[in-house]
Every structure is written in C-alpha cells, then in structure tokens.
Amino acid sequence: MRTLIFDIWGEWGHFRKYYSTSSPLTFSVLPPTAAYGILGAVLGLSKENNMYLTQLKEAHTRIGVGLIHPVKKIMFGLNLINTKGNVWVPKQRREGARTQIRTEFLKDARFRLFVAMDDEALYNKLVSHIKQHKTYYTVSLGLSELLANFQFVDEIDGHWKKSTGEPVEMHTVVPLSLIRHKGVRLQPGKRYKKERLPLDMNDVRIVSAYEECLFDMNGQTIEADVAHYYEGTGNNGTIYRYVFLNERISESVVQQGEVL
Amino acid sequence: MITAVQELGKWVLQQESKETLDVLIEPISETNYPHVFLVEIENDQWKVEMEECEEGESHKYLYRRGASNGPNFSPTTIVTDLAKTFDKKFMAWFDKVIKQKANFSEPDISYIQNIYNIIHKNRDDIYRTLETKLSETNGGCVLTLKINGHYLKEDPVFVSLFTRLVQEKDSEVSAKDQVCSVCGHRQDVVMAGSPAFKFYTNDKPGFISGEFDKELAWRNHPVCMDCNLCLQEGKRFLENRLKFRFYGLEYHLIPEFIFGEPDTRDEVTEILRSGNKYKTLHSQQQIENSLADEEDILDALQEADDDVLFHLLFLRKVQSAERILMVVEDVIPSRLRKIFEAKKQVEQRFPLQEGPSPYRRYHLGRIRTFFNKSDDNKRQSDLDKYFLEITSAVFRGQPLDIRFLTRFFMQEIRKHVAGTSEREGEGSDTDKIFHVVRDALMNVIFFDELKILETGEGNFVPSKHFEGIFELYGPHLDRPEKKALFLLGALTQMLLKKQQYERNSQPFLKQLKGLKMQEKDFHGLLPKVQDKLQQYNAFDAKKQLLAEEISDFFLRAGTGWKLSVDEMNFCFVSGMNLVHHIENILYGKREETTEGEEK
Numbered sequence: 049m050r051t052l053i054f055d056i057w058g059e060w061g062h063f064r065k066y067y068s069t070s071s072p073l074t075f076s077v078l079p080p081t082a083a084y085g086i087l088g089a090v091l092g093l094s095k096e097n098n099m100y101l102t103q104l105k106e107a108h109t110r111i112g113v114g115l116i117h118p119v120k121k122i123m124f125g126l127n128l129i130n131t132k133g134n135v136w137v138p139k140q141r142r143e144g145a146r147t148q149i150r151t152e153f154l155k156d157a158r159f160r161l162f163v164a165m166d167d168e169a170l171y172n173k174l175v176s177h178i179k180q181h182k183t184y185y186t187v188s189l190g191l192s193e194l195l196a197n198f199q200f201v202d203e204i205d206g207h208w209k210k211s212t213g214e215p216v217e218m219h220t221v222v223p224l225s226l227i228r229h230k231g232v233r234l235q236p237g238k239r240y241k242k243e244r245l246p247l248d249m250n251d252v253r254i255v256s257a258y259e260e261c262l263f264d265m266n267g268q269t270i271e272a273d274v275a276h277y278y279e280g281t282g283n284n285g286t287i288y289r290y291v292f293l294n295e296r297i298s299e300s301v302v303q304q305g306e307v308l
Numbered sequence: 309m310i311t312a313v314q315e316l317g318k319w320v321l322q323q324e325s326k327e328t329l330d331v332l333i334e335p336i337s338e339t340n341y342p343h344v345f346l347v348e349i350e351n352d353q354w355k356v357e358m359e360e361c362e363e364g365e366s367h368k369y370l371y372r373r374g375a376s377n378g379p380n381f382s383p384t385t386i387v388t389d390l391a392k393t394f395d396k397k398f399m400a401w402f403d404k405v406i407k408q409k410a411n412f413s414e415p416d417i418s419y420i421q422n423i424y425n426i427i428h429k430n431r432d433d434i435y436r437t438l439e440t441k442l443s444e445t446n447g448g449c450v451l452t453l454k455i456n457g458h459y460l461k462e463d464p465v466f467v468s469l470f471t472r473l474v475q476e477k478d479s480e481v482s483a484k485d486q487v488c489s490v491c492g493h494r495q496d497v498v499m500a501g502s503p504a505f506k507f508y509t510n511d512k513p514g515f516i517s518g519e520f521d522k523e524l525a526w527r528n529h530p531v532c533m534d535c536n537l538c539l540q541e542g543k544r545f546l547e548n549r550l551k552f553r554f555y556g557l558e559y560h561l562i563p564e565f566i567f568g569e570p571d572t573r574d575e576v577t578e579i580l581r582s583g584n585k586y587k588t589l590h591s592q593q594q595i596e597n598s599l600a601d602e603e604d605i606l607d608a609l610q611e612a613d614d615d616v617l618f619h620l621l622f623l624r625k626v627q628s629a630e631r632i633l634m635v636v637e638d639v640i641p642s643r644l645r646k647i648f649e650a651k652k653q654v655e656q657r658f659p660l661q662e663g664p665s666p667y668r669r670y671h672l673g674r675i676r677t678f679f680n681k682s683d684d685n686k687r688q689s690d691l692d693k694y695f696l697e698i699t700s701a702v703f704r705g706q707p708l709d710i711r712f713l714t715r716f717f718m719q720e721i722r723k724h725v726a727g728t729s730e731r732e733g734e735g736s737d738t739d740k741i742f743h744v745v746r747d748a749l750m751n752v753i754f755f756d757e758l759k760i761l762e763t764g765e766g767n768f769v770p771s772k773h774f775e776g777i778f779e780l781y782g783p784h785l786d787r788p789e790k791k792a793l794f795l796l797g798a799l800t801q802m803l804l805k806k807q808q809y810e811r812n813s814q815p816f817l818k819q820l821k822g823l824k825m826q827e828k829d830f831h832g833l834l835p836k837v838q839d840k841l842q843q844y845n846a847f848d849a850k851k852q853l854l855a856e857e858i859s860d861f862f863l864r865a866g867t868g869w870k871l872s873v874d875e876m877n878f879c880f881v882s883g884m885n886l887v888h889h890i891e892n893i894l895y896g897k898r899e900e901t902t903e904g905e906e907k
Contacts, residue, residue, distance in 0.1 A: 069508055246489070
C-alpha cells in the first residue's frame with residue numbers, strides 16, 4: 049500500500065479536548081479527526097455539508113500520526129467574545145463584552161502524518177500537492193490562527209505485518225488495544241503517555257471511535273509488540289513501522305491482540 | 309485524565325459495593341448543617357421533629373441539589389431563608405412532580421398528591437412551627453420529610469421519582485446508540501457530558517462545535533450512564549481524599565495507570581485512600597512539614613513504579629462553574645524522587661545551629677514568597693499564574709530563566725530594603741532581608757539541582773580563595789562579573805556590620821540605591837566601600853585580599869555586561885547574605901555572624 053509521509057508543524061497548536069469547554073485543554077497529539085481537515089485543506093475539498101469528510105471517507109483515507117518534537121504545553125489567556133444568550137451586544141452586557149479564558153496550547157509542535165488512500169487519483173493529487181508545498185486553503189494546527197507549515201518526507205510501499213511476539217520500533221502513536229499484554233519494552237529516558245483520542249468520525253462529524261493511544265512525550269519512537277502494523281522502507285533506507293489510527297479493525301484482527 | 313477519574317470511580321464503586329442510588333445521593337455535611345427538620349406525615353396528621361445530622365447516615369434523606377432557582381430532586385433541601393426555601397424548594401418539588409404527572413405512574417402520583425394535600429392544607433401551621441423551631445437553633449439546617457416513620461430513602465415512591473428526575477435532567481440533551489467518549493463503547497443512551505466536572509459546560513453557543521446547536525451538544529462529549537456514575541463517584545473521591553491546598557490554591561491529585569497492572573493499582577490507590585487529606589507537598593497550615601514530611605502523600609508515592617502517573621489539576625470555582633487554572637500532567641514517581649532529592653541537597657547547604665531538624669527545610673512556599681502579590685495592598689494574589697508555571701516547570705522538568713526569576717526575587721527583596729532604610733537601626737528588619745534573600749538562593753539552588761535553571765552563556769573563571777562557596781551556593785554565578793558582584797556584596801555587608809557595631813545604624817545602606825544599581829554604580833561602589841572601611845580602621849589584610857579578588861574579577865569581566873539590573877543586584881545581595889561564609893574563609897570561624905535564625 050502506497051503511503052505518503054509528511055511532516056506538519058507550527059509554533060502553536062491547539063486540539064481541544066472534548067471534555068473541556070470553559071477551560072480548554074489540548075490533546076498532546078494531532079488527532080486523526082483534525083487530520084481530515086488538514087487533508088481537506090491541502091486538497092481543496094469543500095467544507096459545504098462536510099463534503100471533505102464524505103470524499104475522504106469514500107477514498108478510504110487512513111491516517112497514522114507520529115510525534116517528532118517533544119510535547120510542550122503552555123497556558124495563557126485568550127480574549128473571547130461573550131456570546132451567552134446568543135447575542136453579542138457589548139455595551140448592553142452587564143458582564144462585559146469579552147471574557148478571558150485560560151487556554152492550553154502546544155508549543156513548537158511537529159507531527160509526522162502517514163496517509164494512505166484507496167482512491168488513486170485523490171492520493172496522487174495529495175502527494176503532488178505536498179511535494180510542491182501547495183495547498184488550496186491555509187493549513188493550521190487546530191485553530192485557524194495557529195498557522196502550520198508542512199514538508200514532504202517520503203513515500204513508501206507499506207506492507208501489512210502481524211506480530212512476531214517481539215516488540216518493534218513504532219513511528220506512530222499506537223492504540224492500546226493493538227498492543228499485546230506486557231508488550232511494551234520500557235526504555236529509560238522516555239516519558240510514556242496514554243491519551244484517549246477521537247480516532248474517527250462520520251460524515252456528519254459524529255465521532256465513531258475513541259481509543260487510548262500510547263506514545264512518548266519526548267517525541268521519540270516507542271517499542272511495542274503490536275498485533276498488526278504496516279512496514280515500509282524509505283528512500284534513504286529508513287524502515288518505517290506505523291499503524292493507521294482510523295483504520296477499521298476487523299473482528300478477526302482484534303482477536304489476535306489482547307487488550308491490556 | 310477524564311478516563312483516569314472514571315477508573316478511580318469504578319474502583320471505589322467496586323470496593324465499597326455502592327449502588328447507583330448511593331452515587332446519585334449527595335452527602336450532607338454535618339459540620340455545615342448540624343440540624344435536620346423533619347416534617348413527619350402519619351395518617352393525615354403532621355408534626356415537625358428535629359434531629360442531629362450525621363454525615364455518614366445523611367443518604368437516608370435522599371438529598372441531591374437541583375438548579376439554584378428551582379427545586380431539588382427530592383423535597384429535601386438546605387434551608388437558607390425559610391420563606392424562600394419552603395415555597396421555592398420544598399413545596400415546589402411537589403408542584404413540579406404533579407405538573408409532570410403524565411411522566412409518572414398513576415399510583416405514584418396519587419400517593420404524592422395525597423401527601424401534598426396534607427402539607428398544602430396545613431401549610432401555614434407547618435411554616436410557623438418550622439419558623440419557631442428554627443429561631444431556637446443555631447447553625448445550618450436541612451428540611452426534609454418523613455412518611456409513616458420512613459425516611460425518604462426508605463420510601464420506594466420517592467426513590468423512584470428521585471431516580472427518574474435525575475435521569476431526566478442528565479439526559480436533557482442525549483442520543484441513542486452512540487459511542488461513549490469515556491469508555492469508548494457503543495451505548496444505548498449517551499448524554500452531553502457529565503455533571504461531575506463543571507469545566508464542561510455548553511451554556512454558550514461557542515462551546516458547541518458543529519453548528520452551535522444545543523440539541524446536538526451530546527456529540528461533543530458523549531457520556532454513557534455508567535460512566536456518568538463512575539465519574540461522579542470518582543469526583544467525589546477526589547474531593548474527599550485527593551483535594552489538597554497549596555498556598556492559597558487548590559488542586560486535585562489524579563492517579564492514572566498506564567498499563568493497569570493490578571498490584572500497582574491497588575497499592576497506589578490504597579496509599580491515596582489512607583493518606584491524610586491535608587498532609588501533602590506543603591499545606592499552608594503545615595508549612596514546616598512541607599514537601600518532605602515523612603507522611604507526605606507525594607513522599608509516599610515517590611516509591612511507586614513509573615507505571616503510574618499523577619496529574620495535578622488546579623481548579624478555581626467561579627460561581628457554579630469550575631475553571632482549570634493549570635494541569636500538571638504526567639508526573640511520574642521517579643520525577644517525584646528527583647524533586648525530593650533536590651530538596652535534600654538544598655537543605656544540606658543551609659544547616660541550622662538549633663532546632664529539631666539539623667537543616668533548614670525547603671518547600672515550595674519559598675517560591676510562593678516571591679510569586680504571590682505584586683503589591684502588598686492588593687486583596688488577592690495576582691501572581692498565581694507565574695507561581696503555577698514554576699510549579700509546573702518543577703514537576704515537568706521545564707527550563708526556568710534566571711532573568712525572569714530575579715525580577716521577582718528583587719521586587720520582594722527591595723520591599724524589605726526600603727523598609728529597613730526608613731527605620732534605621734532596627735536589626736530585625738535586616739534579618740528579614742536575609743531571610744528573603746536566603747529563600748531566593750534556596751530556590752535558585754533547588755532549580756539548579758533539578759537542572760531546569762537557565763543562566764545564559766557562562767564563562768568559567770575560577771576564584772583563588774572562594775571557589776568552594778561558588779560551587780555550593782552559586783549556580784547562577786557563572787561569569788566573572790557575577791562573582792565580582794557576589795564578593796563585593798560580601799565586602800559591603802562587612803562594612804554595614806561594622807557600622808551597625810560602631811554606630812548602631814547603617815548609613816551606608818543609602819549608597820546601595822535601593823538595590824537598583826547599574827554596572828557603573830557597582831564599579832564605583834568598590835572604592836567607596838574600601839574608603840569607608842579605612843575610615844573605620846577596618847580595612848585589614850584579609851579584606852584587602854577580598855578587594856583584590858573583586859578587582860581581579862572586574863578586570864576580567866571588562867565592561868558592557870549582558871546582565872539585567874535585577875540579575876546584577878541579586879548577585880550582589882547573594883554575597884551580602886552569605887558573608888559569613890566569606891568571613892569563615894578569611895578569618896576562620898572566630899568571627900560571629902549576625903544572621904538571624906528563622907523563627
């Protein structure tokens with residue numbers, strides 16, 4: 049399976065955790081649900097009626113996410129417009145026109161996206177755009193103000209692999225349900241973190257899968273015995289191992305991996 | 309984090325074999341509400357009785373708070389103003405249920421209607437009786453019902469209505485057959501968030517992503533009924549056992565288990581369960597027991613495996629909502645070990661001659677000293693933000709810039725210097741300066757031990773006589789100009805001591821320009837100090853040696869130092885503070901120091 053690998057980074061990022069509204073916190077990792085929007089922006093797919101989602105899902109877009117930079121989080125105040133009561137009439141509001149909300153941001157975030165699609169035309173268009181550093185709409189890390197840059201890294205031919213019973217080096221975050229019991233080789237100097245990420249959403253933006261995912265907060269790879277993954281060799285000989293977070297896992301595959 | 313709370317709640321529910329109803333009922337604090345008034349209805353007769361509230365038994369009253377301006381989920385209510393409470397909470401519950409009679413079964417409604425009729429008929433008498441009894445009691449009160457000798461929890465109709473009303477409220481905005489964001493499973497019904505945490509709200513359209521439609525708010529944070537119960541129980545456990553005070557702030561300590569090994573889980577949760585609520589890092593009341601108290605909960609937790617992580621959730625209540633001030637995520641036990649080790653290293657450099665402990669204790673309160681209020685006249689602390697940032701940097705191992713720190717250190721030190729200059733001759737004020745400077749020094753050394761102190765570009769030039777002191781106390785003195793300032797501070801302090809001894813005042817303090825000296829001021833200060841010492845006949849060979857080394861460092865440093873005014877002055881006061889170490893080297897341990905001990 050042809051897989052495009054590219055990096056996306058920015059000075060600031062914010063992917064709001066779904067359970068925090070009045071004090072927004074951010075995920076440490078770019079969730080696949082946000083990656084849909086980024087791909088849609090690069091490809092110029094319409095947001096009207098969530099067409100970008102429909103098209104990307106029809107193309108069976110699969111997304112893997114890796115961390116390149118260590119996770120740094122900073123909180124600072126954002127001045128928001130007070131919209132309570134559905135109206136914004138600054139001078140008539142007793143509590144003031146604006147409200148300051150302390151918001152958590154990612155600082156100097158850099159992620160590596162692994163993307164595969166069944167729709168060859170759309171995939172080729174994506175590869176071409178990424179290689180030429182071309183987008184239809186501006187890409188950002190979570191909020192429109194947090195502009196992002198991106199760069200082509202590699203394009204590889206990924207092969208589906210089953211666990212050999214030994215931990216392997218993984219370049220993406222891995223859902224815990226794919227990791228076999230006691231299958232993580234803990235290495236000194238790494239800060240392991242699990243976070244429940246929204247992995248997939250349907251074309252009316254209802255999240256259809258949430259999962260605990262494991263990664264290293266220092267932005268390095270982790271070694272884990274993963275039930276199944278993809279492996280491919282890059283142009284410079286680097287072997288990439290990755291999982292697509294939003295890939296539908298069939299029942300037979302799930303049975304191979306034991307839930308931790 | 310939210311999953312960690314859910315898991316904690318699940319664990320508590322299993323351990324205590326609690327039922328759903330027990331989770332829904334809120335306990336009543338016997339300290340705040342020591343009296344319970346019961347309107348007892350028995351065979352069309354009524355009477356008002358009073359009993360003492362026992363928190364452990366309070367679930368029998370079937371209490372759960374409702375909206376602030378509406379009835380609760382049962383007639384049980386806390387009495388604020390009887391006139392309002394009686395009608396708007398107590399009677400209003402019956403009105404609400406009877407109004408919605410179509411939602412409940414016919415026998416239940418006629419049972420409730422019957423009770424309502426009795427109360428309604430005797431409303432004024434009941435009210436007057438309550439009023440009289442209330443006027444005879446002191447302290448908070450609760451108003452509830454007792455039907456035919458049964459408390460509300462023992463009455464199946466009230467229990468059924470209570471459960472129904474709570475569920476109805478929870479599922480105001482809900483959807484069927486959707487995935488729960490907490491457990492990740494597809495569930496029959498999911499609701500829009502859980503009432504456990506008030507930092508999830510959807511009262512403003514901007515909070516509802518995707519068309520701002522409140523009806524669709526469940527899509528943002530779908531929570532199934534089971535997870536909702538676990539979250540509520542988890543939150544209750546956090547409130548009761550894992551909420552700690554921290555220098556005017558509050559935080560919840562949330563454990564999370566990465567791989568969920570049962571042994572670690574049980575061990576850690578048991579520590580948390582048995583831990584004393586107010587013994588932690590440094591509660592304000594127990595400042596001396598801080599950070600390293602043998603019974604300190606973090607102290608106990610540092611021995612755990614790195615399979616467990618801790619999140620420190622700093623919350624502030626704003627009306628009925630909660631605001632997250634800061635989340636310090638992923639603190640691992642090995643990081644705690646490092647912090648405690650650094651603390652030990654700091655303490656060993658500040659021995660005490662008297663007192664139960666051989667060393668001066670170090671705790672994060674010494675950081676709070678500088679990051680509390682920018683102005684003493686302010687009512688509330690306005691530097692919480694910086695204090696939390698620093699706390700977070702300590703726990704996460706993020707760098708701290710010395711220039712940022714010295715700005716606040718000097719602000720506090722200057723306040724005391726100004727006070728002393730105004731009241732010359734008061735020794736205790738000079739001691740206060742020493743305490744503040746020592747706190748600042750302890751902080752600098754603590755950050756250096758944790759390897760999070762950034763001091764800029766260093767230029768190591770060894771000192772001929774005092775390198776030992778620089779190694780122990782001067783992680784920030786990594787350039788010749790900084791060492792020169794430090795030693796000049798020490799020499800100046802010797803002069804001030806001499807003045808204090810000779811004239812019982814320290815007029816030379818005025819030469820220090822309120823510790824806002826610049827590079828040229830320091831260059832000019834050395835000859836002034838030398839001259840003054842000569843006037844007192846105190847510029848002996850040892851002090852000359854010190855002056856020589858200062859000159860040597862000044863010459864090596866050249867001009868145009870890349871230091872902020874605060875940084876320069878902090879190096880200077882560090883030397884003033886540690887003068888006794890310099891004296892010990894120059895004169896041996898004969899000369900007495902004037903450093904006061906902290907009371």
